[in-house]
Amino acid sequence: MKKLLIPALLSAILVGCSTTPLPEDTAGAPVESRSGSGTGVASVTADGVDANGLPRELTDPKSKLSQRSIYFDLDKYEVKDEYKDLVASHAKYLSAHKGFKVLLQGNTDERGSREYNLSLGQKRAEAVKRSLTLLGVSEAQIESVSLGEEKPKDAGHDEAAWSQNRRADILYKGADGRGEF
């Protein structure tokens, strides 16, 4: 278990970085990142699973399920209406694929108490968890954790960075244990 954790987390971090809405960043296969480098070769990945062993529908930028981040207002942990559809899509997928598990990671911006932020991040992850379970997802499929302010996605010190860091991320793992965490 311990041996699995580090590579699994590394891949989780890699995927975590690739959940921005920009299409060229989202594909899991690293070869695609070379497509813009002037080689004249357009990279295509065959259907099936991505580099983490997850179904393409979870990572293909054309799929709604590739959107994994839910953003929050300052001091808040309510899931805003604009993310209800996104959460519903994930709930539907998880209900239909009971073998899949998700890790919900809550994050906060850097301001204020580190300990309070750790609790606030937990609340954000829990809020997403509650939304999923209310839509029928089994609790056994969900783990929620907080990273507080300790792992900022954007290292800046302004509102643009802070708004990116007030966030919960959804990481997937398949029945075979392969995935993003």
Added chain:
Amino acid sequence: MKMNAMSRILRFIFLPFFLLTVGFAQAQLSIEITGAGANRIPVTIVDFPGDPAASRVITSTVRADLERSGLFKLIDHNNLTFDENAPINHADWKSRGADALAAGSIARSADGRMEARFRLYDTQKGVSLGGAAYVTSNAQLRAAGHRIADFIYEKLTGEKGVFSTRIAYVVKARGQFLLQIADSDGQNAATALTSIEPIISPVWSPDGGRLAYVSFEKKKPVIYVHSLASGHRQIVANFKGSNSAPGWSPDGRKLAVVLSKDGFSQLYSVNADGSGLQRLTQSSGIDTEPRYSADGGTIYFTSDRGGSPQVYQMAASGGDIRRVTFEGSYNVSPRPSPDGKSLAFISRREGRFQLAVMDLASRQVQVVSDSNKDESPSFAPNSRMILIATDVGGRGVLSAVSSDGRIKQRLTVAAGDVREPAWGPYYQ
């Protein structure tokens, strides 16, 4: 005289840059005084006869300690050297502006040990205020200096000095987190723990021998108790979810902790060996940052049960919960003072996160810092100074502020961010 003080300060600032070349593990804190008390006591420390090198270490340590406290004004000793038994021309020192004078000597015994003796005089009254002798060694000369400075501080201010104490803090540099321990003047920094994952919330056990803290090394927050002398570490809480925010009970037997094993952050108490877990709060919101009062009867904590994060108090056994802070929409990180008289916390005012101190008798609150990103307050054991983490030019630094806000010191590390300070107990 001003030049002397200045050069001493400069030495503190520049010393770390030389040490950097020795190796990062030695990363020293440097201390800069940025504010001083209104009525500083003028005092002179003359050079000690005997071993000139040892004298220099001891007297410069004493002078720097007194100066840094912001409560003393050092009067030039004119390079005079005499011992604790020499006759003192009180009128002469009085006319030079020194209200007090300390003289001493260093004697080397046959077994290689040294004895530092000194006596403190009140030049106004022309009397001795007492003295002491400390057995020391070459490696412990600074420690002897701190003890002498503590003696002088206590005699002249009436409260105990904290120069012999240690501080803990976390340095983030080069992708690593270092939990470091240093003397109160930032010297002798030693790294207790190095990790590539965050380390937060260190707190000293009341006996000063152990630190409890939260480490993310298992990819999630887990609470450890770390014995400093042996390096032995024990996991105190590693439940499902987050384990964080340890606070020692004053008898050192228990820790108040925050666990999210039941979904969200709630307060529990646990024995220092991890046994005897007891839940203390039952809320549907966030309860965190528990700290025992000095008498052990009360726990102060942060909760959003009223809609915004505020400071609350409750009986240490749970129950009898009362709200403590009311001004503003964000008051967190409560720290009761060791003398039981006040409560330090971080208050957000117009978007600025500032150190505030509440007088517990009158419930009056005073903002005592002028910075924007204050975090993690920690009282000195004499309750006079509060160490905080803050931000200067985008870099994490520590700042020590007197509880009345007048005296300020800044502690920086040349090559990284410093955060999560914890002031240790009195020397034992």
